[in-house]
Structure formats: structure tokens, C-alpha cells
Amino acid sequence: MSQRLAKEYRALSKTLGRDPEYAYIISLAPVSEENLRKWESLITGPPDTPYFGHEFTLQIEASEAYPLEPPKVQFQARCMPHCNVDFDSGRICLSVLDAAHWTPAWDLLHVVHAIWLLLASPEPDSPLDVDLACLVRAGDRSAHNSLIAYYLNGGSRGHCGHVSER
Amino acid sequence: MSTYEEEHNTSGNSNSRRDLRAQIRNLYQEDGSSTALLQLLAQLIPESMQEELLNEKEEGCPETFIDSLPRVNKCDLKGADACSICCCGYLDDTHPLVVKLPHCSHRFDLECVAVWLSKSRTCPLCRDDVLSHKPKVDISNVELEEDWGMYG
Structure with missing residues (x-):
């Protein structure tokens, strides 16, 4: 099982850049080849969301017990305004990252994909950001989206990785 | 000399034990959801062991x-x-x-x-x-x- 991360790394180099389904993943790789337990991923926001056109960094840490235990994944602190993400820490509330819902048949690519899908479908019933969850619950999409756009473009919550006009 | 209750670490409250007995009898007689029965039986053992028993039931296969x-x-x-x-x-x-x-x-x-x-x-x-x-x-x-x- 110790080779699992190495196998994933090898498989990813074939999948990424070829499979159009994962075209949004700019990178998903270990921070250093010496330590395969620490990974980082750079993704672009999904289309038709206020995150589109922005890039986000995910920090991934797989424990000694991975894949029998889920990896720890979070966004870079103060970069992701989302109702299921704690803005200050970047912590993500997602069931598959929870030990009770995790299965060892999942891999890091699945995890990143699940998080990317979460960006497009916020889950207001288990919020870490109450303000945004309230807007989702009230069905006020335009207020929700413009609040996120405001934060992403350097609004008062802090500066985020905005992609400059190309 | 210590009493039976002290030695066996049970409360001497016979009323509560009678209630417990009645509940257990009911559960046996009805079709008996096993979790309810287990929880009830767990009350009869010390608290530290209760947790272990009930949690173990939740996760893992024998x-x-x-x-x-x-x-x-x-x-x-x-x-x-x-x-x-x-x-x-x-x-x-x-x-x-x-x-x-x-x-x-x-x-x-x-x-x-x-x-x-x-x-x-x-x-x-x-x-x-x-x-x-x-x-x-x-x-x-x-x-x-x-x-x-x-x-x-």
C-alpha cells in the first residue's frame, strides 16, 4: 500500500492534459518528489460560477494510513469564499473527506474533482460560511455570486489569486 | 464486611433494577430491535466499558x-x-x-x-x-x- 501514492502520481501524468474532463486541473503533484505525502493542486474555477477565471490552490496531505484514511485537503487560507469552506483557514466541509464517508477506492484525483464540483453546487445545509449559506438558502443567486466576485476581486475579506486579463 | 451491592459495584436501588428488568423483558417479548436491547444491557456494565461495547458495534467487521x-x-x-x-x-x-x-x-x-x-x-x-x-x-x-x- 506504500506504493499507492507513487502509482497515483504515475497515473496522473498520463490522465492530466489528456482527459478533457480534468482540463480545469492546471497541476496536481507532490510538492517535492522526496515526500509523496504532501501534494498541491492548482485548479481553475468551474464555468458558470463566480469562480470562473480565477485560480485556486489546494493543499493536500495524505497520512501514513492513506488510502485507508482520507487525505487532508484545504484551500489556501483566505482565498476561497464558499459556503462550505472556512474562509480564514481554507478548511473544506465535504462528506467524502470525512472518515465515515471515505472509501479507499477513491484517489486524490477523485477528491480534487469532488471539491471542484462542490464549487458549482454549494451545500447550504452544512455551512462553514454562514453569510454565503444564508444567501444560497434564500435563493438569491445574484447576491451570492456578486458577494463571491467581490471577495475574489480583492474585497475587504482579503486578496485572492485573481487571473489578470489575458 | 461489604454488602453484595458494594462488592459487585451495583447500586442498591432495587426500584431502578426492577424497571430495567421489566424493560428487558418487554424487549425480549416484542420482536426486539437489537440496538435498543443492547443499549439497555450496556447500562448494566460500568460506564467505561459501555462506550467500548456500543462503539464497537458501530464499526468494523468481526x-x-x-x-x-x-x-x-x-x-x-x-x-x-x-x-x-x-x-x-x-x-x-x-x-x-x-x-x-x-x-x-x-x-x-x-x-x-x-x-x-x-x-x-x-x-x-x-x-x-x-x-x-x-x-x-x-x-x-x-x-x-x-x-x-x-x-x-
């Missing part, structure tokens, strides 16, 4: 279940088949020890799935509760099986 998982014959494994827990091809190993789960028939290396099932009761691939399906022993075909299940 070792006997894991040991009894049906093995998959090497001839039935194809070159590309791999264990989805370790991602290693079964045939990379000259003596693969592969088992399948009852009901869903998903296959894994015994070594990998044993660790998983010691902490969980679900199939890693379909999340099926592996304990909810008692393996049916089909005796109608026993005579037809060539190797009599005697391969190691």
Missing part, C-alpha cells in the same frame, strides 16, 4: 467474517485486474491472495481489504454493508464443483 471471505482462484484473475485499494495488479504477485466480498462480489487483496474491514463495514467500491448479506450456502451444486473447493 475477524471471523474477514477470515471467511471467499478466495478468488488465480486462474480467474486477468492481467489488468488490480486491487483498488493499493492499485497493484493482482498478477504482479506470483501468489496473489485475492478475496471477494459476499453479495457485491467486488475483489480486493486480502491484505488490503482486511485492514479496511477491521474499521469499516462497507465495500470500498459500492459502499454496500458487507455484513447485511449473510452468504447463502448453495449446496445444490456441490457435487459439480471439480476441485471441491480444495485449492489453497
